[in-house]
Amino acid sequence: MKLTFMGTAGARFMVAKQFLASGGLFLEEGGTRLCMDPGPGAVVQYAKRKVDASRLDGILISHRHLDHCGDVNVMIEAMTEGGFRPRGTLFCPSDALDSDPVVLQYLRGFPRELVRLEPATGYQLGEISFRTSPRHPHGAETYGFIFGDGKLGWVTDSGYYEGIAEDHRAEVLIIHTVLMDCRPELPHLCIADAERIIREVKPRLAVLTHFGMTVWRAHPWEVAEALAQRTGIEVKAARDGMTLEV
Ligand SMILES: [Zn+2]
Numbered sequence: 001m002k003l004t005f006m007g008t009a010g011a012r013f014m015v016a017k018q019f020l021a022s023g024g025l026f027l028e029e030g031g032t033r034l035c036m037d038p039g040p041g042a043v044v045q046y047a048k049r050k051v052d053a054s055r056l057d058g059i060l061i062s063h064r065h066l067d068h069c070g071d072v073n074v075m076i077e078a079m080t081e082g083g084f085r086p087r088g089t090l091f092c093p094s095d096a097l098d099s100d101p102v103v104l105q106y107l108r109g110f111p112r113e114l115v116r117l118e119p120a121t122g123y124q125l126g127e128i129s130f131r132t133s134p135r136h137p138h139g140a141e142t143y144g145f146i147f148g149d150g151k152l153g154w155v156t157d158s159g160y161y162e163g164i165a166e167d168h169r170a171e172v173l174i175i176h177t178v179l180m181d182c183r184p185e186l187p188h189l190c191i192a193d194a195e196r197i198i199r200e201v202k203p204r205l206a207v208l209t210h211f212g213m214t215v216w217r218a219h220p221w222e223v224a225e226a227l228a229q230r231t232g233i234e235v236k237a238a239r240d241g242m243t244l245e246v
Pocket residue numbers: 063065138157
């Protein structure tokens with residue numbers, strides 16, 4: 001399984017400034033290719049990194065906030081060559097299609113299949129298997145994921161809740177850390193939350209990404225190094241374009 005960070009920016013200020021890219025994650029297993037959370041500029045990042053979007057097998061949206069789905073429509077068109085070659089599956093929470101939809105009506109017939117994600121449910125796309133977490137406490141309908149039966153866990157945007165570590169338990173754990181310091185009024189993870197999750201899961205490797213402005217200003221690589229020192233577990237800060245073999 002190979003994961004590429006098409007962007008590491010999180011939340012509205014970092015995305016608006018584009019200090020970091022906001023293209024989400026790209027996952028490959030065998031011959032199966034999945035575009036995940038294509039935020040604003042994802043189509044640019046895929047082109048820049050020479051990933052042929054017309055060979056994608058699917059697009060997965062964790063939730064309908066703009067930094068996770070800003071480019072979903074153009075990625076659907078890219079995957080299906082403008083709709084002339086229907087292919088692939090779009091996986092997303094139902095509110096991305098139903099209430100205040102982010103997927104345009106005119107291109108909903110371009111993917112071969114639209115799948116409304118359900119909590120704690122398993123899915124298969126070619127060689128990629130994944131399972132959703134229970135619904136995250138976060139504004140929109142949001143799910144985290146475990147891929148490959150515990151190989152890779154993805155803690156996308158969420159407020160901290162009891163059980164968040166168990167719901168994403170995996171050998172390699174990706175954690176969205178928008179906040180440097182905890183702000184209980186905001187449904188986002190801070191660095192102390194990430195530390196609790198890492199201590200509980202004890203992954204082989206934890207990777208921080210989706211940095212908000214406060215984490216960016218604190219230098220994510222230094223934040224990750226300090227976390228590694230405190231926990232004794234390997235912790236990295238993702239960089240735009242970084243790839244991980246899982
Ligand atoms: Zn969000």
